[in-house]
Amino acid sequence: MNAEKIPDIIIGRLPVYLRALQRMADNGIKTTSSQELGEHVGISAAQIRKDISQFGEFGKQGTGYSIAYLLDKLREILKVDRIWDVALVGAGDMGHALANYQGFQNRGFRIVAIFDNNQDKVGEKIGDFIVHDTEKMVESIKAANIKIAMLTVPAFAAQSVADKLVQAGVRAILNYAPISLNVPNNVKVQHIDPATHLQRMTYYL
Amino acid sequence: MNAEKIPDIIIGRLPVYLRALQRMADNGIKTTSSQELGEHVGISAAQIRKDISQFGEFGKQGTGYSIAYLLDKLREILKVDRIWDVALVGAGDMGHALANYQGFQNRGFRIVAIFDNNQDKVGEKIGDFIVHDTEKMVESIKAANIKIAMLTVPAFAAQSVADKLVQAGVRAILNYAPISLNVPNNVKVQHIDPATHLQRMTYYL
Numbered sequence: 001m002n003a004e005k006i007p008d009i010i011i012g013r014l015p016v017y018l019r020a021l022q023r024m025a026d027n028g029i030k031t032t033s034s035q036e037l038g039e040h041v042g043i044s045a046a047q048i049r050k051d052i053s054q055f056g057e058f059g060k061q062g063t064g065y066s067i068a069y070l071l072d073k074l075r076e077i078l079k080v081d082r083i084w085d086v087a088l089v090g091a092g093d094m095g096h097a098l099a100n101y102q103g104f105q106n107r108g109f110r111i112v113a114i115f116d117n118n119q120d121k122v123g124e125k126i127g128d129f130i131v132h133d134t135e136k137m138v139e140s141i142k143a144a145n146i147k148i149a150m151l152t153v154p155a156f157a158a159q160s161v162a163d164k165l166v167q168a169g170v171r172a173i174l175n176y177a178p179i180s181l182n183v184p185n186n187v188k189v190q191h192i193d194p195a196t197h198l199q200r201m202t203y204y205l
Numbered sequence: 206m207n208a209e210k211i212p213d214i215i216i217g218r219l220p221v222y223l224r225a226l227q228r229m230a231d232n233g234i235k236t237t238s239s240q241e242l243g244e245h246v247g248i249s250a251a252q253i254r255k256d257i258s259q260f261g262e263f264g265k266q267g268t269g270y271s272i273a274y275l276l277d278k279l280r281e282i283l284k285v286d287r288i289w290d291v292a293l294v295g296a297g298d299m300g301h302a303l304a305n306y307q308g309f310q311n312r313g314f315r316i317v318a319i320f321d322n323n324q325d326k327v328g329e330k331i332g333d334f335i336v337h338d339t340e341k342m343v344e345s346i347k348a349a350n351i352k353i354a355m356l357t358v359p360a361f362a363a364q365s366v367a368d369k370l371v372q373a374g375v376r377a378i379l380n381y382a383p384i385s386l387n388v389p390n391n392v393k394v395q396h397i398d399p400a401t402h403l404q405r406m407t408y409y410l
Contacts (some may be wrong), residue, residue, distance in 0.1 A: 003365055008247045015404035022387055042213045079407040086403070093302035098399065102360065103383030105401035108407065113228030136363065147410055148403060169390035172406035173239040174399060180228055188409050190402040194379060196301065197310035197395040198291070198353060199220035199227065202313065204393050 008066050008110050010051045011078075017048065020105075033064040080108025087141055087170070089161055090152030090179045091116035091124065091131045094176050098150055099126040109148070112141060117157075134161070141168035150174040151181075164191075215256045221246050222253065223279045225310075239281070254281045281368065285298040285313025292346055292375070294366055295357035296321035299381050303355055304331040312378050318345060322362075339366070345378075346373035355379040356386075367394075 012057035020040040026033055034052075041048075052070070055077055075081040086104075088095055088111050099114060114126060119136040124131045131139065149170045153161050158177035160189075165173060171187045175181055180187050220368065227244040239250040239257075245405055246253075257275070260282055261403060281284040291309075293300055293316050304319060320338040329336045345356070354375045358366050364380035370378060376391045380386055386394050 007249075009249070009252075011249075011408050012405050014408075015401040016402065019208075019398065036368075038262065040215075041309065044214070044366050046210075078404050079410060080404050084403075084407060084410075093298045093305065097302055097357075098296035101383070101399065103320050103398060105271040107404070109400060109403050148406070150399065152302075163324055171410055172403070174402050178306070188406040190405055192397060192399060192402060193224065193308060194306065194397060195212075195309050195314060196224055197379050197397060198289070198314050198377070199283050199312070200217050200225065200395055201353070201393040202289060203216050203219075203282065205286060205289075205378055 001102060006054055010054060013041075013047075013051055014074055015042065016043075016069065017034040017052075018078065018080075021067050021071050021074070025071060029069055031064045032067055033189070037065075041092065075108070078108075080106065084148050085112040085144065085146050086108050086110065086134055087112065087137075087146045087165075088114045088152065089116070089134065089137065089149055089165070090154075090176075091118070091121045092150035092152060092154075096126055098152065099129060111145065111150075112144065115140075138164050138168040141165070141170060148172045148174075150176070152176045157177045211259055217316075218246075218248065218252075218256055219279055219283055221248075222257070223276065223283065224283075226272050226276050226279070226342070230276060235272055236269045241272075245340045255407075276355055283313075287313065287391060289314050289352045289353050290317040290349065291315065292317065292342075292351045292354040292370075293319045293357065293383075294321070294339065294342065294354055294370070295359075296326045296331060297301060299357035301331055303357065304334060316355075317349065317351065334360070339369070343369050343373040346370070346375060351375065353379075355381070357381045360384045 021036060024085060034048040038045040040049050060120050071163055086109050114129045114131050115134045115137045116131050119175055121131050122133045124175060149165045151158060151161060151173055155177045162173060162181045162183060166183055166187055174193045175189055184187055213218045225242060239253040243250040243253050245269050291314050293303055293360045296319055303315060317337050318335045320342045321336050327338045352375060354370045356363055356366060356378055363384055364386060366390060367378060367386045371388055371392055380394055380396045388394055
């Protein structure tokens, strides 16, 4: 396995497989097939077999995949067999929603710090967190060696905050602001964009 | 073009192309190539050409794609050359964030109604909207012929609300709750799951 050569598009599908497999495991299911997994995620069985085979031989002809084994392997490949510390920037509605979100549990992430530049919000308590001033963000993130951030600031502020995050050593940004961020090549950005998801469904209406 | 036969996985990529092309257009760019588009969206040029050719002959050999023309065609294919009314269920932090989100503009959607079952929230004003009681949701959605809903209720309530939305005639649900929804085959669900997006980046860290 040569990690450098796996296309981004395949890496992009693995978390979708991971989520579907986790749901099967939660429902007490022990084994699955590329066919069955495909029906859950809307991807062809052939594509799934091809994607998974990039990382080695996981399935057995005729008996399918062991879900527990495949979960372990996918978590290892995606490096979510550990817990990553995440900084949240923006303590508005979306920031509150993410700070209280229950969906990160057992997925490899925990929020460890929240920042906002609004002095009315600095010091506010959200769940277990105190909102800190973005003035101290770069040094705090550096000191804590945080590599992942979620960005929920308004669009007009998003690029300048992203620049600071990069300066602080962040290498992965989940961007909720409805703009495109310019970052160096060694920084990954994923954009959460509800309109794109809605547009995936209108075709069928 | 036979709409019924386009695989879901291709339909799923079209909104990503649409967003990238819209950004190019916003930056004053008039034409692009599958190569250039591919670099923006992280999908191979060959795949992009194959996807787009499913719907007809859009590009010209050597001159690339006219962005304005391709935008028109993609909007038509995805049926976002019109404005869809959207119901929002759940007036918590995420509901507030979506009600105030600026990213739906010019993307084919507008929120027209907000519902919550919490009597403290019913009657509350969020932006231009009054929060209505979910008691009246089914009849309101039917009367307004709304086909799309965004679901931001807690996980434990999500399935029962989804059942009501289906009963009201909704055919597309954008689910923010961290659970999997069971819906009839003629109803589409997209799940917004920040952990999945984060897992797409950890591989590279």
